[in-house]
Amino acid sequence: MIDIEKLQRDIKISYNKDLKDVNERVANTAEHVNEEWGINPNELSIAEIKAITSTIVELETKPLYEEVEKLVAQKEKIEREIERKTALLQDMKYKVFDAMEAVLDKDDEIALAKLHQVKLQTIDLFDILGEMVESAIISALEKEADFDIEETLKEAIKELTYESIKEGSLNTVRVRKILSTILQISVDIAEAEPTKAKIILQPTIKGLRTGLFMAIDRFKQRLAFMPIEAKHILIEDYDTIIEDLNQSDVLFSQVIQTKAQESSPPIKKALEEIQKGLKFDLEELLHLSKETAEIMREKFSSLAKSAIKKSSKMLNSDAAKEAKRMGTQVIGVAKNVLSKALKKPQND
Numbered sequence: 001m002i003d004i005e006k007l008q009r010d011i012k013i014s015y016n017k018d019l020k021d022v023n024e025r026v027a028n029t030a031e032h033v034n035e036e037w038g039i040n041p042n043e044l045s046i047a048e049i050k051a052i053t054s055t056i057v058e059l060e061t062k063p064l065y066e067e068v069e070k071l072v073a074q075k076e077k078i079e080r081e082i083e084r085k086t087a088l089l090q091d092m093k094y095k096v097f098d099a100m101e102a103v104l105d106k107d108d109e110i111a112l113a114k115l116h117q118v119k120l121q122t123i124d125l126f127d128i129l130g131e132m133v134e135s136a137i138i139s140a141l142e143k144e145a146d147f148d149i150e151e152t153l154k155e156a157i158k159e160l161t162y163e164s165i166k167e168g169s170l171n172t173v174r175v176r177k178i179l180s181t182i183l184q185i186s187v188d189i190a191e192a193e194p195t196k197a198k199i200i201l202q203p204t205i206k207g208l209r210t211g212l213f214m215a216i217d218r219f220k221q222r223l224a225f226m227p228i229e230a231k232h233i234l235i236e237d238y239d240t241i242i243e244d245l246n247q248s249d250v251l252f253s254q255v256i257q258t259k260a261q262e263s264s265p266p267i268k269k270a271l272e273e274i275q276k277g278l279k280f281d282l283e284e285l286l287h288l289s290k291e292t293a294e295i296m297r298e299k300f301s302s303l304a305k306s307a308i309k310k311s312s313k314m315l316n317s318d319a320a321k322e323a324k325r326m327g328t329q330v331i332g333v334a335k336n337v338l339s340k341a342l343k344k345p346q347n348d
Helices: 004-014 022-037 046-103 109-122 125-141 149-165 172-192 194-225 228-236 238-245 248-262 265-276 279-316 318-343
Strands: none
Touching: 004 022, 004 046, 022 046, 046 109, 109 149, 125 149, 125 172, 125 194, 149 172, 149 194, 172 194, 172 238, 172 248, 172 265, 194 248, 194 265, 194 279, 238 248, 238 279, 248 265, 248 279
């Protein structure tokens, strides 16, 4: 039996990188192994083939690996820089709005409300969503007795939900994360203020539902005027968005159920009671979602099909050709195994 480690060391020493291409270099190595080790390439075992090919792959790809490592390091550096610049960008947005707020009359609530509405639409909400929700709920709870906490809180949560969802993809992962983040903060505060749990949770859930409804409705309206660039992005996520829209009620219910299961018994009970009263709201949400999915299907299914046709051109790529060849080889191996099994004499 051949010593595999010695064979690999010999190949590394004898491998001739001066030959013009990989075909010549591999052929030269096969000839060397035949002469030096007395092995015909057709008679190599799987272990020997693996040892030879892995050694050659290592020799041939070493420069490329080094380049990839450098590129990965550069990519990571760029990502860190993007993160820093994004934080600076967000900070500058805050400074602009703070400066604008300083210009306005502090007693003019209408002017301040307009500015804050624009601020909500301008800054990147997701990074600070939890803190904003916490601040909104606590601020509402601290208001005087005649203040309509539930309606105001519902309105605040609706706006935060809508503004957080509307500009991005409607795929389940993103929407669920936004809904879960907002509801989790409400649950945390309700746990600390159990006597006010329903006052906090009911408007939160209603605000979440309305905000999601508004975001889907906005998406529905924009489908007709979506630019070509956005349509291509949409096509890439076509199947996912269609599927997610057709089960928006399930997504919404699951977010509430998950938080209920993770909460204390009193909060769990409050969430379950609120959820029972959502039947009509969820039917309305699902109806809108299905309408939106149907419009998307009618407008973009042909575009999706053309995208598939374009992708079929890739069948002529080297990777596709290799995949076809390997698929054929797999069938060949399977047939060979079956043939041997059938020829094998059976014991009486």
